Amino acid sequence: MKLKEIRLRLKYDFKVPIDVRCVSPDVFAGKGIDDIGNLQVYEGNRARILKDLFIIEGEVGKTPSETQITIEGGSPKLRWIGYRMNGGKISVEGDVGHYAAARMHSGIIEVQGNAGSRLGAKMEGGNVEVFGNAGDHAGAYYWGEKPGMGMKGGTIVIHGNAGSEIGGGMSKGTILVEGNVGQLPGIDMTGGRIDIEGDCEGKPGARMKGGRITILGRVPMILLSFYINNIVESTTIGPKKVRVEGPFYLFQGDVMANIRCGGRFYVSARSNPHLKPYEKFLS
Amino acid sequence: MEILIKNGYVYDPINRINGERVDIAIKDGKIVSTDLIDTRRAKVIDAKNKTVMPGGVDIHSHIAGPKVTAGRLMRPEDHYKVFMRAIPGVRRSGTGRTTPSTNLIGYKYARMGWTTVVEPATPPLETRHTHEELDDIPIIDKLCFPLFDSNWLLLDYIQDKEYEKGAALLAYLLYAVKGYAIKLVAPGAAEAWGYGKGVGLDIDDAIPGYDLTPREIIRGLCRINEMLKLPHTIHVHCNRLGFPGNYETTLKTMDAVSDLASEDRPVIHITHVQFTGYTGWSWDTLGTGAEEIARYMNTHRHVSLDLGQIVFGDATTMTADAPLEFVLHHLAPGKWSGSDVEAETAAGIVPLRYRKRSYANAMQWCIGLEVALLVQDAWRVIPTTDHPNAGRFTRYPWLIAWLMSRRAREKVLKRVNRRAASRAILPTLDREYSLYEVAIATRAAPAKLLGLKHKGHLGIGADADVVIYDIDPKSIDPSKDHAEVTNAFRRAAYTIKGGKIVVKNGEIVKHVYGKTYCLKPCVPHDLLESVVEEIKPKFREWYSVSLENYIIGEHEIRKPEVIPVETLLK
Ligand SMILES: [Zn+2]
Numbered sequence: 001m002k003l004k005e006i007r008l009r010l011k012y013d014f015k016v017p018i019d020v021r022c023v024s025p026d027v028f029a030g031k032g033i034d035d036i037g038n039l040q041v042y043e044g045n046r047a048r049i050l051k052d053l054f055i056i057e058g059e060v061g062k063t064p065s066e067t068q069i070t071i072e073g074g075s076p077k078l079r080w081i082g083y084r085m086n087g088g089k090i091s092v093e094g095d096v097g098h099y100a101a102a103r104m105h106s107g108i109i110e111v112q113g114n115a116g117s118r119l120g121a122k123m124e125g126g127n128v129e130v131f132g133n134a135g136d137h138a139g140a141y142y143w144g145e146k147p148g149m150g151m152k153g154g155t156i157v158i159h160g161n162a163g164s165e166i167g168g169g170m171s172k173g174t175i176l177v178e179g180n181v182g183q184l185p186g187i188d189m190t191g192g193r194i195d196i197e198g199d200c201e202g203k204p205g206a207r208m209k210g211g212r213i214t215i216l217g218r219v220p221m222i223l224l225s226f227y228i229n230n231i232v233e234s235t236t237i238g239p240k241k242v243r244v245e246g247p248f249y250l251f252q253g254d255v256m257a258n259i260r261c262g263g264r265f266y267v268s269a270r271s272n273p274h275l276k277p278y279e280k281f282l283s
Numbered sequence: 284m285e286i287l288i289k290n291g292y293v294y295d296p297i298n299r300i301n302g303e304r305v306d307i308a309i310k311d312g313k314i315v316s317t318d319l320i321d322t323r324r325a326k327v328i329d330a331k332n333k334t335v336m337p338g339g340v341d342i343h344s345h346i347a348g349p350k351v352t353a354g355r356l357m358r359p360e361d362h363y364k365v366f367m368r369a370i371p372g373v374r375r376s377g378t379g380r381t382t383p384s385t386n387l388i389g390y391k392y393a394r395m396g397w398t399t400v401v402e403p404a405t406p407p408l409e410t411r412h413t414h415e416e417l418d419d420i421p422i423i424d425k426l427c428f429p430l431f432d433s434n435w436l437l438l439d440y441i442q443d444k445e446y447e448k449g450a451a452l453l454a455y456l457l458y459a460v461k462g463y464a465i466k467l468v469a470p471g472a473a474e475a476w477g478y479g480k481g482v483g484l485d486i487d488d489a490i491p492g493y494d495l496t497p498r499e500i501i502r503g504l505c506r507i508n509e510m511l512k513l514p515h516t517i518h519v520h521c522n523r524l525g526f527p528g529n530y531e532t533t534l535k536t537m538d539a540v541s542d543l544a545s546e547d548r549p550v551i552h553i554t555h556v557q558f559t560g561y562t563g564w565s566w567d568t569l570g571t572g573a574e575e576i577a578r579y580m581n582t583h584r585h586v587s588l589d590l591g592q593i594v595f596g597d598a599t600t601m602t603a604d605a606p607l608e609f610v611l612h613h614l615a616p617g618k619w620s621g622s623d624v625e626a627e628t629a630a631g632i633v634p635l636r637y638r639k640r641s642y643a644n645a646m647q648w649c650i651g652l653e654v655a656l657l658v659q660d661a662w663r664v665i666p667t668t669d670h671p672n673a674g675r676f677t678r679y680p681w682l683i684a685w686l687m688s689r690r691a692r693e694k695v696l697k698r699v700n701r702r703a704a705s706r707a708i709l710p711t712l713d714r715e716y717s718l719y720e721v722a723i724a725t726r727a728a729p730a731k732l733l734g735l736k737h738k739g740h741l742g743i744g745a746d747a748d749v750v751i752y753d754i755d756p757k758s759i760d761p762s763k764d765h766a767e768v769t770n771a772f773r774r775a776a777y778t779i780k781g782g783k784i785v786v787k788n789g790e791i792v793k794h795v796y797g798k799t800y801c802l803k804p805c806v807p808h809d810l811l812e813s814v815v816e817e818i819k820p821k822f823r824e825w826y827s828v829s830l831e832n833y834i835i836g837e838h839e840i841r842k843p844e845v846i847p848v849e850t851l852l853k
Binding site (some may be wrong): 142143144145146 | 357358359360363617656
């Protein structure tokens with residue numbers, strides 16, 4: 001299906017955060033350019049309309065799934081892009097700020113630059129792809145929520161690095177990070193998978209009750225509440241389940257969160273020679 | 284500003300006005316006789332077909348203090364769901380549902396027509412914080428009750444039976460922290476908790492480190508309260524609160540002070556009685572102790588109660604009963620925080636969610652209402668939700684509807700756990716509160732129990748805290764139209780606080796600040812000096828602050844209203 005494209009070009013360099021949660025195919029679909037230009041956005045604490053901030057060109061489809069929104073330039077000040085988006089495509093030729101793709105249901109979001117924190121927070125479906133780096137809490141819950149209230153479906157692919165606590169509280173879905181990640185990936189997770197091709201700063205899977213984490217790079221140490229279960233020869237990563245050769249240490253935990261240790265995580269044995277002492281527990 | 288409220292149906296139980304059409308005149312923040320008003324200049328409010336009541340008085344609602352702030356910090360998820368936008372020049376912004384921010388507390392109370400609220404548990408050492416927060420709450424008048432049940436200085440005197448000195452010390456501490464009444468939370472439990480004990484400490488169990496039992500603490504403080512003639516009674520959160528089978532402890536607590544009652548006024552206030560009215564031996568066999576408690580209440584006049592009624596949904600339990608919070612944390616895994624306050628008390632916080640489908644929660648919901656309906660005297664049963672422990676205060680309109688309408692109760696009963704509904708006695712109760720009884724229970728009675736002479740009524744000289752609700756008692760039958768009653772109580776047509784209109788049609792129109800009431804009991808100089816000399820070395824040893832810094836100055840409070848109290852001390 002051919003997507004109808006609407007292009008938003010930044011009029012000036014944004015200095016304060018801008019709440020553009022209306023920039024989403026479901027809101028745009030079926031509207032004329034004038035109506036779209038009059039949608040309300042907040043620049044800092046001031047109510048503005050979309051055409052004050054963007055030059056808007058092109059056309060939109062009748063339904064969200066026929067609509068593509070392209071943002072030329074992008075800015076780390078643009079927050080809540082694609083909030084609750086349901087179908088269609090958003091493509092950003094630059095950076096986005098916090099909460100991009102939050103609570104997204106379906107559709108595609110592509111970011112050529114970097115993304116801010118809470119990328120795909122609480123998302124339930126769809127695909128998010130970031131070619132730069134992403135901030136903290138990608139695919140996580142909002143502040144203070146219970147385990148399992150994070151990402152519930154869909155995929156997030158980050159080609160660069162990601163920050164701390166990615167996939168916090170996630171219960172389903174896939175996160176693939178091709179670069180390195182910060183501390184505590186998969187904290188409070190109850191399901192789904194997080195695959196990290198680079199290094200992790202530490203404490204992976206804290207309080208996890210389910211799901212799986214794979215780390216191909218180096219991990220400084222494994223939390224003491226994880227048990228080693230096995231050494232496996234290979235495993236799969238990413239939404240396409242690409243097979244990678246190991247060997248991998250398979251750990252189970254976190255016993256502090258659940259005595260059944262439903263969470264599993266795979267750590268490359270070759271990148272982590274300092275974990276060799278664990279092997280003696282397997283005999 | 285002068286205001287004249289005309290043609291309204293007035294409910295003012297203290298002055299025995301039951302739905303009659305009386306005009307209310309307001310001048311300089313007080314109720315005055317109507318002929319003192321210049322009718323040409325006065326603002327006239329036509330309250331035709333509307334109900335006029337005194338401003339509500341909440342006798343127990345945790346709205347300020349270190350534990351409330353800790354609760355806010357612990358629950359960011361409670362805050363981004365609810366917010367109120369600022370309107371420049373009219374109101375400020377705020378967030379939060381079970382632990383609202385200070386401005387929101389004031390606004391939400393005012394919108395419902397409540398104008399006086401008690402913060403019922405503040406550790407004396409941290410009461411400076413409580414006052415800072417109370418100062419920041421707009422519109423309502425405030426009081427706070429410091430905790431004295433595990434205070435080492437005081438326990439020493441009670442243990443030695445030196446009640447006179449204990450009374451002098453208590454008077455000193457009460458004025459030092461600008462408190463209003465004596466609060467006891469599971470007496471002795473916080474002290475025992477310091478030894479890792481105290482879970483389910485009963486009234487006659489020994490308290491480690493002291494030659495005392497909770498019974499002696501309750502009796503000692505009750506005696507001290509009567510010696511000081513404080514306007515409110517001791518405010519007691521019973522031992523074994525939250526444990527199945529605890530109604531016996533509650534009855535024992537009530538009976539422990541029956542011989543200390545001299546006049547025809549209560550000497551003990553049992554707070555959130557719902558949490559202490561359980562029969563059974565486990566959460567699964569939980570039953571109702573409401574009948575026994577009501578029978579005691581109906582035959583004895585020295586006890587008053589408030590409900591602590593469960594409201595289904597989110598709650599944040601916060602109490603100085605630290606061992607209980609530890610138990611709750613294991614019942615409801617998730618967040619928990621506990622803390623210890625030097626030589627005074629302890630505290631804990633656990634977020635909870637009360638569910639209709641849960642047997643225990645449904646039973647709890649029934650027990651609260653059963654007590655309210657079985658106790659005949661509305662002057663001694665105050666409907667509260669122990670905000671935010673059993674539910675948030677913004678649910679009072681629903682609580683009032685449940686009291687006023689059997690139909691409203693049945694609507695909820697249809698959707699709660701079936702086993703609980705069949706075991707409770709609530710479905711058999713057909714008593715329904717009248718508007719007059721609601722005015723007693725939510726306004727007149729709490730004001731009277733607190734000894735606030737200018738609150739809870741509309742007689743001449745009373746503070747001009749007046750609410751107008753959009754209820755026409757001639758055409759509305761609360762029993763049938765409970766939804767309309769709920770809506771009217773959710774958004775008052777007018778709330779007038781201290782002679783100023785603060786709410787109009789359910790929206791805040793003015794941001795003002797209320798007073799903070801505190802007591803100054805008069806203690807003979809020599810007695811006070813000797814007691815202060817005695818505690819000085821202990822204080823230096825036990826506390827992290829000096830006695831001079833412990834005392835909160837009147838200048839530190841935005842609008843202090845110090846009430847001198849004549850005591851029996853000689
Ligand atoms: Zn309470």
